[in-house]
Amino acid sequence: MAEKISGLEEFFQLVKEGREGHNIGLSTGSPKLDLYTDGVLPGTSYLIGGASGSGKSTWALWTYVYQPLMHYLNGDSPERDPRWLLFSLEMTRSQVYAKLVSMYIFDNYGVELRFKQIFSRGKDCVLSDEEYELLTKSTDFIRILDERLSFYEGSLTEAVYLKEVNEELLKWGKFENGKYIPNNPNMFLGIMIDHMTLVKASGGRTKKDEIDAISRDSVQIRNNTKIVSPIMISQFNRNANGQERMKQGLQDPSMEDYKDSGSLLEDSQVAIGLFSPHKYKLSTYKKYNIKILEQCFIGVFILKSRFGSSDLMIPTGFYGDCSHYADLPKPENIFDWEKYTSPNYLLEDGVQQLNVELNNIDEPKEIDNNSNLSFIL
Numbered sequence: 001m002a003e004k005i006s007g008l009e010e011f012f013q014l015v016k017e018g019r020e021g022h023n024i025g026l027s028t029g030s031p032k033l034d035l036y037t038d039g040v041l042p043g044t045s046y047l048i049g050g051a052s053g054s055g056k057s058t059w060a061l062w063t064y065v066y067q068p069l070m071h072y073l074n075g076d077s078p079e080r081d082p083r084w085l086l087f088s089l090e091m092t093r094s095q096v097y098a099k100l101v102s103m104y105i106f107d108n109y110g111v112e113l114r115f116k117q118i119f120s121r122g123k124d125c126v127l128s129d130e131e132y133e134l135l136t137k138s139t140d141f142i143r144i145l146d147e148r149l150s151f152y153e154g155s156l157t158e159a160v161y162l163k164e165v166n167e168e169l170l171k172w173g174k175f176e177n178g179k180y181i182p183n184n185p186n187m188f189l190g191i192m193i194d195h196m197t198l199v200k201a202s203g204g205r206t207k208k209d210e211i212d213a214i215s216r217d218s219v220q221i222r223n224n225t226k227i228v229s230p231i232m233i234s235q236f237n238r239n240a241n242g243q244e245r246m247k248q249g250l251q252d253p254s255m256e257d258y259k260d261s262g263s264l265l266e267d268s269q270v271a272i273g274l275f276s277p278h279k280y281k282l283s284t285y286k287k288y289n290i291k292i293l294e295q296c297f298i299g300v301f302i303l304k305s306r307f308g309s310s311d312l313m314i315p316t317g318f319y320g321d322c323s324h325y326a327d328l329p330k331p332e333n334i335f336d337w338e339k340y341t342s343p344n345y346l347l348e349d350g351v352q353q354l355n356v357e358l359n360n361i362d363e364p365k366e367i368d369n370n371s372n373l374s375f376i377l
Contacts, residue, residue, distance in 0.1 A: 022079075022186055023038070023041065024038075024039065024077060025038050025039025025040045025041040025077075026039055026040040026041075026067070026068035026071050026072060026076060026077055026080055026082065026188065027039055027040070027067055027068065027071045027076065028040055028063045028064070028067050028068070029062060029063060029066075029067035029325065030063070030300070030314060030316070030325070030326075030327050031327065032314045032327050033063070033300065033302070033314060035308075036302055036305060036308045036309050036310075036312060037270050037302065037305050037307065037308060038307050038308065039068075040063075040064055040067075040068045040082075040188065040190075040229070041188070041229065042080070042186070042187060042188040042189065042226065042227045042228070042229055043222055043223075043225075043226045043227065043228070043229060044222075044229045044269050044270065044307075045218065045219065045222055045229065045230045045232075045267060045268045045269045045270070046064060046229065046230070046231045046232070046268065046269070046270050046271075046272070047232050047234060047258070047264055047265060047268035047270070047271040047272065047304075048060050048231070048232070048233045048234070048272045048274070049233075049234045049235070049236050049253065049257060049258055049271070049272070049273050049274070050235070050236055050253070050273060050274035050275065051235070051236050051275075051276075051279070052235060053276075053279060054274045054275065054276050054279065054298075055274060055276070055298065055318060055320075056194075056195065056233050056235070056274055057090065057091065057099075057194050057195070057233060058099060058320075058323050059274060059298070059300075059318075059325065060192065060194065060231060060233050061096065061099050061100060061103075061323070062103065062323060062324070062325050063325070064190060064192065064231050065084055065086075065100065065149075065190065065192070066100050066103050066104075068080075068082050068188070068190075069082060069144070069148065070104075070107070073144070079184070079186040079187075080186060080187060080188045081184055081186075081187045081188070082148065082187075082188040082189075082190065083148050083149075083150070083172065083187070083188070083189050083190070084148065084149050084150065084189070084190040084191075084192060085150045085151075085152070085164065085165065085168045085189070085190070085191050085192070086149060086150070086151050086152070086192045086194070087152045087156050087161070087164070087191075087192065087193040087194065088151055088152070088153055088194055089153075089156055089193070089194060089195065089198035089199075090194055090195060090198060091194070092153060093149075093151045093153065094119075095115070096149075096151075097142060097145055098115050098118045098119065099115065099323050100141075100145060100323075101113075101118065101135065101138050101141065101142065102114065102115065102118065102321075102322050102323045103322065103323050103324060104138055104141050105134050105135075105138060105322070106322035106324060106343065108137075108138075109134055109137070110344075110347050111131075111134060111322075112319075112321040112322040112343065113131055113134060113135075113321075113322065114320075114321045114322075117131060118135070150168055152164050155200045156193070156198070156199050156200060156214075157199070157200050157201075157202040157210060158202070158210055158213040158214050158217065159202065161193075161214050161217065162217060165191060165221060165228075168189070168191075169189075169221075169225060169228075172184070172187060172189060172227070173225075173227075179224070180224055180225045182225065182226070182227045184227075185226060185227065186227075187227045188227065188229060189225075189227045189228050189229070190228075190229050190231050191218070191221075191228055191229070191230050191231065192231040192232075192233070193214070193230075193231070193232050193233065194233045195232075195233040195234060195235060196211050196214075196232055196233065196234045196235075196264065197234065197235045199211050199214060211263075211264065212263045215232070215263040215264050215267045216263060216267065218230035218232070218267065219267045232264055232268070234258065234264055236253065236257040236258070236273070237257055237258075251275070251277075251280060251282075252275060252299070252301065252313070253273030253274070253275050253299075253301045253303065254273070254303065255271065255303050255304065257273065258271070265304070268304065269304075269305070269306045269307065270302070270304065270305050270306070270307070271302075271303045271304035271305075272300060272301065272302060272303065273300075273301040273303050274298055274299070274300060274301070275298070275299040275301060276295060276297070276298055276299075277290045277297060277299070278290050278293070278294045278295045278297065279295075285297065285299070286299075286313070286315065286331070287331035287332070288315060288328075288331050288334075289331075289334075289337045292337040292338060292341065293317075293337060293340060293341060294341070295318065295320065296317055296318055296319065296340060296341050297315065297316070297317065297318070297328070298316045298317075298318045298325070299313050299314075299315065299316070300313065300314040300315075300316045301313050301314075302314070314327060315327070315328040315331075316328060317340055317343075319342070319343035321343075322343055324343050324346070326343070326346055328340065
């Protein structure tokens with residue numbers, strides 16, 4: 001039986017691990033999000049919410065799969081050895097790969113290759129020889145996905161969830177005397193469910209009961225293994241952006257939008273809400289010109305963070321054809337709005353500094369629009 005340690009010993013053990021760099025997370029690709037949520041760390045529960053069509057799945061793949069993976073492959077935090085188990089209840093494995101490969105191709109070849117083109121969906125979207133060559137050049141990256149991403153596609157219940165997670169954990173450690181011992185205690189194992197609304201009720205339970213049970217199990221698995229990070233994607237309530245709420249200027253996401261999701265919000269340590277002002281026909285939003293930016297603007301709201309600041313919004317550029325996201329500059333520093341309707345500016349020399357100069361991030365400012373959220377610029 002493992003010897004118990006005192007609270008004092010455990011406390012200073014964690015302090016020591018932090019000083020040795022073990023509490024530094026892999027990057028999300030957003031320096032502002034990294035600053036306020038400490039990057040992507042094992043043993044942390046993440047919740048991503050948004051209205052239907054707000055890009056939750058793509059953002060989650062970019063932020064909690066692609067970016068951490070690429071930073072690891074580039075030599076950052078090699079001890080993390082990141083792996084993922086994806087309960088992909090909406091997209092197939094090939095569709096998820098297409099999203100990730102699209103990100104990779106733009107980063108490495110500067111070409112926007114859409115999901116439709118990759119699979120030649122439609123007579124006007126047949127993949128050209130040149131585009132096919134880019135896919136063949138991405139073979140090594142796809143092999144890495146095969147190695148590091150495990151998939152479950154099918155109906156998801158609590159029983160299935162526990163079975164699949166248990167099998168995944170046995171790949172990377174062992175259970176001994178009721179305790180999980182990972183082969184690498186610094187490893188990151190992301191368990192993503194996309195999305196929770198598609199969970200199936202079983203055993204006479206309601207769907208809410210099933211979601212609550214999975215959420216509760218995830219906390220126990222997170223705490224017992226120390227390497228697992230649950231990543232839950234949830235759809236906001238359908239009335240979250242009702243007309244009455246819009247009239248009152250309260251369209252921003254809030255924790256109330258998760259209220260029908262059971263324990264998901266309570267069990268999460270970091271909760272993110274995504275908002276697309278273009279979807280709600282807003283011409284301006286927080287001084288951003290949505291009339292020009294349209295769907296290229298996404299507000300990433302940090303609604304909850306147990307490890308840092310919350311009630312903050314990060315203005316983000318979204319480029320769907322290559323599934324890319326980038327922190328946007330302050331609205332008063334944008335003199336050509338059209339520039340930010342295409343990801344090509346990310347390829348220009350020096351522009352990537354937008355995503356690395358943390359010293360230029362102002363202290364959060366209060367928004368004067370009946371919202372209690374601060375605005376990260």
